[in-house]
Amino acid sequence: MNFQPNSKETFMLIKELVSIPSPSGNTKQVIDFCEQYLQGLGLDMKRNRKGGLLVTLPGRRTDQHRMLTAHVDTLGAMVKEIKPNGRLKLSMIGGFRWNSVEGEYCQIETETGKNYSGTILMKQTSVHVYKDAGDAKRNEDNIEVRIDERTESADETRKLGIQVGDFVSFDPRVQVTEGGYIKSRHLDDKASTAILLRLIRYLKENEVTLPYTTHFLISNNEEIGYGGNASISPETVEYLAVDMGALGEGQASDEYTVSICAKDSSGPYHYGLRKHLIQLARENNIDYKVDIYPYYGSDASAAIRSGYDIVHGLVGPGIEASHAFERTHETSLINTEKLLYAYVLSSITTIE
The missing domain is CATH 3.40.630.10 (Zn peptidases)
Known part of the structure; x- marks a missing residue:
């Protein structure tokens, strides 16, 4: 060969x-x-x-x-709903589990092609506020996207151009190690x-x-x-x-x-x-x-x-x-x- x-x-x-x-x-x-x-x-x-x-x-x-x-x-997601607090509810694309994307950085792409960064979080993330931060179910009702923009309402998020159906992709975090491994989404x-x-x-x-x-x-x-x-x-x-x-x-x-x-x-x-x-x-x-x-x-x-x-x-x-x-x-x-x-x-x- x-x-x-x-x-x-x-x-x-x-x-x-x-x-x-x-x-x-x-x-x-x-x-x-x-x-x-x-x-x-x-x-x-x-x-x-x-x-x-x-x-x-x-x-x-x-x-x-x-x-x-x-x-x-x-794998990825779509915006399913813009929540009253301005954050995003997601709908899965592909067969992943919610716990596998908890805490992940993400990108929201609008219909016009503008991109916003965000983080996928449990709404009960803060252990100083939520007693069930560790025990709450990791599901579409509890997972949300915190957008890296000043928005605290659905209207403010919509003014950014974000809407239902926008694609959400996950940060790959790609790394190559000296030992010959490559790790990435x-x-x-x-x-x-x-x-x-x-x-x-x-x-x-x-x-x-x-x-x-x-x-x-x-x-x-x-x-x-x-x-x-x-x-x-x-x-x-x-x-x-x-x-x-x-x-x-x-x-x-x-x-x-x-x-x-x-x-x-x-x-x-x-x-x-x-x-x-x-x-x-x-x-x-x-x-x-x-x-x-x-x-x-x-x-x-x-x-x-x-x-x-x-x-x-x-x-x-x-x-x-x-x-x-x-x-x-x-x-x-x-x-x-x-x-x-x-x-x-x-x-x-x-x-x-």
Whole structure:
């Protein structure tokens, strides 16, 4: 394998991606960034109607295609209500828990594009005032946004231009440590997006000829269930989602290997493709773990639910504390990059 991943460059790209607010439903800015990153390479590149970015690299065989996806949409929120005290009640975008964003800095984007900073807090935050500051339920009734503006009424907040339906994004707080870790919100799935963008760039710049025409979809609605369930060519045989491996008690995955998913809440992934990915990992000395994610769905499972007759799989770097304070290690990113490179150069073994 001639491909040599560069973790520093991948880290830099991840840092840029996570720093662009992109909750599901408001992803144009980050898709623009992805498109600009690939500009000037002479790629066949277009947007689909949902706003995702589709890149196609021609291969020797055009009768059978491959597709790989990663998603740039993230968890976030919308303004549900402007409260009488001028603070904001939120409605979730994506499947996080309120306790995971308590105390987080955030950004409110108005319809006109103006941004305001704020902090997500319990209304019972002050222990000097509220007896139940520690025991009160963390839910949408008790969580509110304190805006960094002088506003003490709903009318004053509305005069700022803030209204119901405005998007709220969370501060990523991205850091890279000397020990090779990157910790940030939204590594799900901007770590995988960075890997795919760098893979596309490498293949094009090095004039690598792929065995099959291969599509890369940077999807933008995965967190709400339908990011990668369209823009799939009729020739597509294999569909591989690149998304985080979920870590925790009882899980096989870790922060140092590439995770190959056998099953999630949608059911088993294609057995033949899974075995093919494992074989590629073994042949190329790539550290991997096979795992099951009990509360998980991917762009690949969304495509299956939409009725596509495809072979589907799921791989990705192991991400600690998913949908909260996420972290992974450079070795997990490197192993994922190596497996994807080996995969796009391999034969389709599941269907002849």
